[in-house]
Amino acid sequence: MNVKETLKKTEEYIAERLPVDKMNYASMVQKKEVPVHRLSWSYYMGGLALFFFMVQIVTGLMLLFYYQPTVSDAHASVEYITDHIPAGGLVRNIHAWASSLMIGSVLVHLLTAFAMKAFEKPRELTWVTGILLLGITFAFGFTGYLLPWHQIAVNATKIGLQTIEQIGAYLPGAMSDWPRQAKEIIQGEASVGQATLSRFFALHVIVLPLAIFAVLGFHLVSVQLHGMSKGIDEKPRSMEKFFPTFFLKDLRVWGFAFMVLYILGVCLPFESLFSYPLFEPFDPKGSTPDGIKPEWYFFWVYYPLELLPLWVILVGSTLLGFVLMATPWIFKNTNRKTLQLIAIVAGIYLIIMTVWGENIYHLFKG
Amino acid sequence: MRTNPFPIAWKLLIVLATANTLQAYPELQKQIVKSSGRNVNCAMCHEHSDGPEGTAPGQIGHLTSAEQAELGRARAAFNPGGNVKSPILNAFGNHIINSLGKKQFLELKVTPAELADKLPQDSDLDKDGIPDAVELRTGTHPLIKSDGQPWLLFKANFAENFTQILLMLAATILGLWGLRHLLHGFDAATRSDVCDEYEESP
Incomplete structure (x- = not known):
């Protein structure tokens, strides 16, 4: 095959996956139709994640x-x-709750899109950008966790960054120093x-935010150009x-989600789910309180990381x-x-590790 | 049956004799962690989260002579109602001493589970809707409004903000109702037949 x-x-x-000829009001809005079936509820999950993201932008x-x-x-x-x-x-409370609800709806959106085979041709790039959005969303969570500079924020970030450094032990030769260098680049000191x-x-x-705007823009345009996937066999x-x-x-x-978010924001401080010593200002000379752990959406990888050798988690994650x-x-063809x-x-x-991960950890580690 | 008072008296005597050297009360902390399952530290009652010993603000080594004198008065407040303000204790720590007196508090070192029952049941220092005694039992901070047993906090805040929630619900419903009409209007306006009719009309 020549050049x-x-x-x-x-x-x-690219033309098949990004049909720019359809990029007009009639195709993307007026003529677009959505299938109605038993899994129709899952079509709302992406929009819900988008709603929580918009809340994050405004409150942020x-x-x-x-x-x-x-x-x-x-x-x-x-x-x-x-x-x-x-x-x-x-x-601030709405910002904290919306971050968790956004990640929750993104995860449900991922699972339902997978179950409905929404990645079928010509929607491959829609799926790939969706996975990139998932990664960016987790990165938002990880970076945002440190900003309040309390005990759990700093100590959990330390643990996360130390894990990157430990990867070096499994790499050969000069490569073994790369994770340490990567950690110092992220850490800055x-x-x-x-x-x-x-x-x-x-x-x-x-x-x-710049990265998510670019990828989200492509993702949304792609969804509008191709329309909703069929979702079911019948x-x-x-x-x-x-x-x-x-x-x-x-x-x-969105209106219902807003009310849930508002009631949570008004009635239930996000911090009340943790014990108060974790929210004291970080003191490098003071004692580290018990119960340091990452946010709930990292439990699915955090507790296995605590229980299994690092190489198992590395291979699994890769x-x-x-x-x-x-x-x-x-x-x-599945x-x-x-x-x-x-x-x-x-x-x-995901549910078991998120809800009972700590119990499972204590069951094995005592 | 007459109980032998000596074991308790001996224990109390030992506690009182060593009161000046006993700076923190780990038995109380252990009891709260055991009963609530939550991690707590000295900051529940003390100014400093690592307790009173040390030279940081809120610790004994950092006190001025006037504060040391105040500390001495607080340590001597054996009876309730002393109205003391120990510089190493926070408002909740001082509330305990003022409510019970140092003597009764030291007696409770033997039975720390009873401390919450002995405190005034209606006091709510952080005004989060959960009484301090309940916060002590549930291992949440009586001086931090955002810290409380989640369900109790939710119920208290829901009741306090019920009108506000109802107003927001009404605003959301009305907003959606308005949007519905607006979008139907857009839809009708952009349909070609409607547009054509509009153009043909005199």
């Missing part, structure tokens, strides 16, 4: 007016926001300190217009990353029933 043919095939591949911008990204003032500024700024506590906070802050408020009960019928239903789901990125090609079974098993694993 000309290769370019032509590449052009055809509000917090940005008062937050101070310095080790001396970060914790005090968060306390000032919570206790002295009108509605500051509510905005010998230990978690001002340079780390500055970097995490820059990542959280500039780099990751014929759908009916088809409904995307605009305004489905869009209005989507807005109702494999998982590869399988997720290559899903449209690996599961190209039927939906098998995909649903895999999604259910993965969902059960």
Whole structure:
């Protein structure tokens, strides 16, 4: 195959996956239809994740007016926001709850899209950008966790970064030093300190939002160009217009999500789920309180990491990353029933490790 | 049946004799962790999370002479209602001493589980809707409004903000109702037949 043919095939591949001729109001909105069937509820999960992301942007911008990204003032500024700024506590609490709800809805969206075979041709790039969005969302969680500069934030970040360094023990020759170098690049100095906070802050408020806007833009345009995937093997009960019928239903789901978020924001401080010593300002000279752990959405990998040798987790994570990125090609010929079974098993694993991970850890480690 | 008072008296005597050297009360901390399953530290009652010994702010080594005198008065407040303000204790620690007196508090070192029952049941220092005595039992901080047993905190805040929640619910429903009409209007306006009719109309 010569260069000309290769370019032509590449052009055809991209044209099929990004049909710009359909990029008009009539195709993307007026003529778009959504299948109605037993799994129709899962079509709302992506929109729900988008809603929580928009809440994060709005509340994050509000917090940005008062937050101070310095080790001396970060914790005090968060306390000032919570206790002295009108509605500051509510905005901060909504930001914390929405981050968890966003990650939760992203995970459900991933599992349902997989079970419905929404990655089928020509939606491969939609899936791949979805996986990138998942990674960016986790990165948002990891970088945002450090910003309040309390005990759990700093100590959990230290544990996370130390894990990167430990990977070096499994790499040959000069490569064994790469993870340490990567850790120091992320950390910015010998230990978690001002340079780390500055970097995490820059990542959280500039780099990751820019990255997510670009990838999310592609993902959303791609979804609108191709329409909703069929989702099931049998014929759908009916088809409904995307605009305004489905869009209005989507807005109702957003309205319900907003009320849930608002009630949680007003009535249940996110911090009340943890013991208070974890939220004291980080003191490098003070004692480290018990119960340091990452956010709940990392439990599925954190508790196995505590129980199993690191190499097992490394191999497992690498494999998982590869399988997720290559899903449209690996599961190209797999039927939906098998995909649903895999999604259910993965969902059960995530629930068990998130809810009972600590109990399982104590069961084995005492 | 007459109980022998000596074991308790001996214990109390030992405790009182060593009161000046006993700076923190780990038995109380252990009891809270055991009963609530939550991790707590000295900051529940003390100014400093590592307890009173040391030179950091809120610790004995950091006190001025006036604060040391105040500490002495607090240590001598054996009876309830002393109205003391020990510089090494936070508002909840001082509330315990003022409510029970140092003598009764030291007696409770032997039976720390009873401390929550002996405290005033209606006091709520952080005004989070959960009484301090309940917070002591559940291992949550009586001076941090955002810290409380999640369900109790949810119920208290829900009741306190019920009107606000109802107003927000009404605003959301009305907003969605308005959006529904607006979007249906857009849909109708953008349909070609409607547009054509509009153009043809005089």
